[in-house]
Amino acid sequence: xxxxxxxxxxxxxxxxxxxxxxxxxxxxxxxxxxxxxxxxxxxxxxxxxxxxxxxxxxxxxxxxxxxxxxxxxxxxxxxxxxxxxxxxxxxxxxxxxxxxxxxxxxxxxxxxxxxxxxxxxxxxxxxxxxxxxxxxxxxxxxxxxxxxxxxxxxxxxxxxxxxxxxxxxxxxxxxxxxxxxxxxxxxxxxxxxxxxxxxxxxxxxxxxxxxxxxxxxxxxxxxxxxxxxxxxxxxxxxxxxx
Amino acid sequence: xxxxxxxxxxxxxxxxxxxxxxxxxxxxxxxxxxxxxxxxxxxxxxxxxxxxxxxxxxxxxxxxxxxxxxxxxxxxxxxxxxxxxxxxxxxxxxxxxxxxxxxxxxxxxxxxxxxxxxxxxxxxxxxxxxxxxxxxxxxxxxxxxxxxxxxxxxxxxxxxxxxxxxxxxxxxxxxxxxxxxxxxxxxxxxxxxxxxxxxxxxxxxxxxxxxxxxxxxxxxxxxxxxxxxxxxxxxxxxxxxx
Numbered sequence: 001x002x003x004x005x006x007x008x009x010x011x012x013x014x015x016x017x018x019x020x021x022x023x024x025x026x027x028x029x030x031x032x033x034x035x036x037x038x039x040x041x042x043x044x045x046x047x048x049x050x051x052x053x054x055x056x057x058x059x060x061x062x063x064x065x066x067x068x069x070x071x072x073x074x075x076x077x078x079x080x081x082x083x084x085x086x087x088x089x090x091x092x093x094x095x096x097x098x099x100x101x102x103x104x105x106x107x108x109x110x111x112x113x114x115x116x117x118x119x120x121x122x123x124x125x126x127x128x129x130x131x132x133x134x135x136x137x138x139x140x141x142x143x144x145x146x147x148x149x150x151x152x153x154x155x156x157x158x159x160x161x162x163x164x165x166x167x168x169x170x171x172x173x174x175x176x177x178x179x180x181x182x183x184x185x186x187x188x189x190x191x192x193x194x195x196x197x198x199x200x201x202x203x204x205x206x207x208x209x210x211x212x213x214x215x216x217x218x219x220x221x222x223x224x225x226x227x228x229x230x231x232x233x234x235x236x237x238x239x240x241x242x
Numbered sequence: 243x244x245x246x247x248x249x250x251x252x253x254x255x256x257x258x259x260x261x262x263x264x265x266x267x268x269x270x271x272x273x274x275x276x277x278x279x280x281x282x283x284x285x286x287x288x289x290x291x292x293x294x295x296x297x298x299x300x301x302x303x304x305x306x307x308x309x310x311x312x313x314x315x316x317x318x319x320x321x322x323x324x325x326x327x328x329x330x331x332x333x334x335x336x337x338x339x340x341x342x343x344x345x346x347x348x349x350x351x352x353x354x355x356x357x358x359x360x361x362x363x364x365x366x367x368x369x370x371x372x373x374x375x376x377x378x379x380x381x382x383x384x385x386x387x388x389x390x391x392x393x394x395x396x397x398x399x400x401x402x403x404x405x406x407x408x409x410x411x412x413x414x415x416x417x418x419x420x421x422x423x424x425x426x427x428x429x430x431x432x433x434x435x436x437x438x439x440x441x442x443x444x445x446x447x448x449x450x451x452x453x454x455x456x457x458x459x460x461x462x463x464x465x466x467x468x469x470x471x472x473x474x475x476x477x478x479x480x481x482x483x484x
Contacts, residue, residue, distance in 0.1 A: 147389065147410065153402045157409075160395045165409035167401040168389065169473040172456035193435060194452040194478070207449045210436040214414035231411040236436070 002098045002118060003187045006074035014182030015052075015077075024055035028113075029226060030142060030213045030235060037209050037239045039138050041065045044108035047132065049097055049141075050115025054081030057090050060111070069107075071095040097125060102132035112141040114235065117149060117188045123199045130203050133242040139205065145212060145233040149177055149190040156228070166232035193236070205240035212236045244340045244360060245429045248316035256424030257294075257319075266297035270355075271468060272384060272455045272477060279451050279481045281380050283307045286350035289374065291339055291383075292357025296323030299332050302353070311349075313337040339367060344374035354383040356477065359391060359430045365441045372445050375484040381447065387454060387475040391419055391432040398470070408474035435478070447482035454478045 005011050019027035025035075042064040048057045051070030060068050070092045072078050081092045097119050110129050119125050129139055148154065150171040159165035174195060177188045197207055212233040215226040247253050261269035284306040290299045293312030302310050312334045314320050323334045339361050352371050361367050371381055390396065392413040401407035416437065419430045439449055454475040457468040 147413065151407070152405055157401060157407075159399060159409040159411070163394055163411060165393070165399075165407075165411050167399075167407035168410045169401070169405060169407050171389065171474050172454070172472045192454050192475075194454040197439075197449065197452045201450060207439065208443060210439045212414070212434050212436040230414045232413050233434075 002073055002096050002120070004073050005183055005186050006072075007076050008183045011183035011186070012074070012076050020055075021053055024053075025059055029215060029219055029223070030237060032216075033211055033213055034113075034140065034142065034237055037211075037237070038140060039109060041109070045106060046109045046111060047071070047102070047107045049110060049112040049129075050118075051081060051092065052077050052113070054085055054090070054092060056111055056113060057081070057092070058085055058087070060109075061087055061090050065089075067091075069093065071097070071100060073097070100128070102128045104131055105134050107132055108134055108137045110137070110139045110141075112139075114142050114144065116141060117144040117190075120189050122189070122191060122196065123203070126199045126203045126205070130205060130242055135242060137242045138208075139200070139238070139240045139242075142213075142235050142237050143196065144188065145236045146171065146190060146192050146196075147232050148234045149188055154179065164228070164231055168232075196238070200238070200240050205242060207238070207240050209239040210236060211238075244315055244338050244362070246315050247425055247428050248314075249318050250425050253425035253428070254316070254318050262297075263295055266295075267301055271457060271461055271465065272479060274458075275453055275455055276355075276382065276384065276479055279453075279479070280382060281351060283351070287348060288351045288353060289313070289344070289349045291352060291354040291371075292360075293323060293334065294319050294355070296327055296332070296334060298353055298355060299323070299334070300327055300329070302351075303329055303332050307331075309333075311335065313339070313342060315339070342370070344370045346373055347376050349374055350376055350379045352379070352381045352383075354381075356384050356386065358383060359386040359432075362431050364431070364433060364438065365445070368441045368445045368447070372447060372484055377484060379484045380450075381442070381480070381482045381484075384455075384477050384479050385438065386430065387478045388413065388432060388434050388438075389474050390476045391430055396421065406470070406473055410474075438480070442480070442482050447484060449480070449482050451481040452478060453480075 025031045043066040046060050046065050046068045048070040051057050051072050054070050057068040057070040068090045073096050078092045078094050157167045174191050177190045179186050213235050214229050267273045285308040288302050288307050288310045290312040293299050293314050296312050299310040299312040310332045315338050320334045320336050399407050399409045416433050419432050421428050455477050456471050
């Protein structure tokens, strides 16, 4: 069973104040890159894994989707998602991605934003996602980048000649990483990029796109703080087809 | 046209003394991982891009391949490969991977070991490889890992609490990297892993396997120096199918 740190008052309070929680998709700098690779949503049935406040679920419906099911482990997030949504074709349920049973061959798109790095057995989740997709259905997801997750002491440091460096180590040592982010003791599971892609491939997916997200020139001009993202990616965007 | 540093006497002398040049495939710790994903070679026609001393070309023939063509920019390496080979079905030619014209739908396997990071226009090379493969033919290659190639100042450093770190930066800044390895001023081309895989995908390949190589427990026991490879991968192994 997954750690439910998300309902911890400190975590939830911090989460609620994130730019992407307040402003939704517009507050997530990777969103234009995700949007560019989404399949056509018209009349499609969509599953949003780790839906949080439901920003994507609502967007998908507003952009043609037929039905959306959003799942999240956090009661507080699901409550908030329900409050923010006024649409009979968007449903939210509390569910643990580590073990939720998904119906067979039902969805056209499984979407997930920054949730899979909290899942311990990714291979098992991939198997369930594959099964719940219709043939030719897509998975589009963002995951924390293993470069970001791997280090024993993540955080910027100063390298030779005062240049900013990301102190990478333990990249090939997979497993639990415990960090203090929004609350103390948040557990994530580090996997190499190879392990993540191979899980998708050997469960039957075809990899269609991999974007180790970095800001565009326009975004760098608007938000100079994003310059750090040029030094090491924080997340990756994957598109795969059943 | 590619930089021919390989025939520089200092580079060639250093290259000749590398474990993998002296002992061949057995001197390359990643070889067992490559061997595990090679397709059946029986009677297959193989192209070895950047064949060096021809170790793989000869191994492929000894393991069932029908014909092998090895290409390398270095005259000295091709001379040496020819000296070491006594087999009419193995041919070697001097060629620049940056622009060599490859015949259409001829090969069952294109193999390349640690050569593609010297190629400036990878997308163009991928197009030529795709074209020269027969339908369902494979590409199996190793490339320097972008984590290894990216930094402004590559080399181990000491991080917090004296722990070994790899000073990563500029990961998302693609392009030329000049390093001093075997000789001064060796030019390589850094591309993110996403860019490399997307080039393969949009040119028609299906990604079958990605291994960001790290040593096995047995290898670590035999060669403790390989422990560094657990902190950051030096190379990746890709298998893709036309």
